[in-house]
Amino acid sequence: MERFRRLRITPKDELKKRPLEFCAVTPDDADKYYETTGTTGRATPTPRLAADVIRNAVSVAEAWRPLLSEDDRVLSLLPSDVVPVGDLIAQVCEYLGLVHTRAYPFATGICDWDRLTGIWRTLRPTTVFVAPGVAQQLTRLLKRRGDLDELSASVSRIMLLGEVNTEPFRLRLGSWWGASVYDASYGSTETGTLATSCRAGRHHLMPATNYFELATDAGVVPLRAGVRGRLVVTPLNMHARPLLRLDTGDEVTITDGCACGSPAPSVVVHGRSSDALVLGGAKVTVRDLEEVVYGVTGATGYLMEIDPDGTPLRLLLERDSDSDRSREQEMAEAVRAASKDSLRLSWDTVAFVNTLPATTKSGGSQKSWKRTNIRVVEKVA
Template identity: 60%
Template structure:
């Protein structure tokens, strides 16, 4: 049991009061000034920030950003007391390089769980039955969802289908015959893989009948893919949250399927690569965050590396800005001089076609590319030419080129879809060939 003494009970109470008072509201400068001072003081106990003088907002604004690569290189320099006060230990997945040790104290976990539970208040119902199809070993994502469900007293089960010897697809299907989940949490690729497997076994319609919502996280998902999944499953599909193992949750979905920045638990800024500006002064850039509730490893002005666009037009009632996360510029690949990201490609693929997956093959010079599209299980092939024509037209407009070849195939390697902890877009959906 995480809350085992009066101090932690007081932490829970403070987190609840803050979440209820500040979620979705405009946060005043006085709030940030006070909370940033607290983070600054905690950070000075670490080797990385020990050189800092006393806090002032002016001093904070002059502080250089903290680079994620520096945390990966010297992770223990940023951790207070070598993590001795931690109750859980995680590591990043390492898809972008070295893994990063991430101990979490009870305070870290309580603040993040309560804030996310408040953000998802309208998305999860008290009588839901939640199935968590995400890894629970080493990375924190499944623990977060389980924590939210426990806090809300919502029934849930963890059934990640790649836990060898414990949970696989057969076990999952047998479990669901009894459990009949109403909400699925999983990575986008896993939702596609699960759908194809259930269709192949002839039970997809029966399983989907109980599912009212799918919460996607662990990978980038696009509106086009969410629309496709929603139509296939007959469910609402949300881009549930955005964050990292290092920072905790930075944005969470509303019932209009927008991801709103968690402005009550983070101080956000935007960088153009040279200068850092306040969030309210610009609409795009690299997201810089100072999490306000990190205790084991306080971080100041962390450069996330993620390029985002900020929106202020959501009608859900949440006054915090929403964002579109484009990912890291280093994750892009170039074809005929045109940069491609997972978001730009999947907007086109799932907007134009009913494919359940894709694989891009590029020549070694990066000048020509073909795309293999996985046709849905037992689907009609009559309009595939129309889908490919639409794909080519959208690609020319949105990506800047037409594919050398666009081909539907019956199936693609599972790695193009299995996700969450097992997938890196450039490794799983991009293949470089000597020639095309």
């Protein structure tokens, strides 16, 4: 441990610049080949050995076993190409013996929204794995078609993956579907799964499969409840590309005392430190903003418009298909007040629109907060 602690921290940017130099095997020696989505820049090649894949899948399946039922029917609305998340859900279901299918509605030529609803009526899924953005788009579509009540009847559980999501968003999604909504897991293609959800809805780190530390202003320190910093991880089951003291760049806060009784530390993931924006002199993360948007409005999405200097201009909110338009001015004022109070942001305009670009909610495989929920516009003199 003394020698380990003398090792320097591995910046994630260094890994992304020369990813194959960290590998113990070449891609042609691997059993699986994945890449990251590339939402923060260049995609990272990620070969994996069978042992890497199996150990990650088994550890996640056992962590989710208390959440899933033996008679569950699972529908996975997650991408199957390039990134490992679609494979992981299938592997977990196979290990637990759960009937399942994949139906990613953005897989052009294979599955679209009509094919998805047909599959839904036949399978009658009880658990749905989905990215938050896709869940938003699907909910709007089914409401517009008048199909939500019918298709939600079989669903008791929604497992969100792929993007940071907030408790207000999960509560809203749960009210639409009449289901329990969980932030299912946290991790990355480079590291594998780092934390999973419990029945109480909190994330628990997986210390049996990873060694965790925190990078703080005081240096790199062991995990301790109440401390916030960037998560530093050494995966214990990644043999194709062993990583020592990788700085994930993700801002987290460590907590304890979960109602589920698990002794594993709980973690609140605030998002990538690189995803934080300085708007009007205030630092804003995706979690900060979404707690405002979904906490005080019934919006199903949002788009920020800023000028090239980072000055906030407009916040566009996507109205729900059955929303009460008479309350929109009241909700807009509530957003203004909450933004100023908790974020120190002042918007020139807060407005509701009928629909936002599909890129704002197409899911983890196509999504980067800075690219899809922020639009830089020039001020007109």
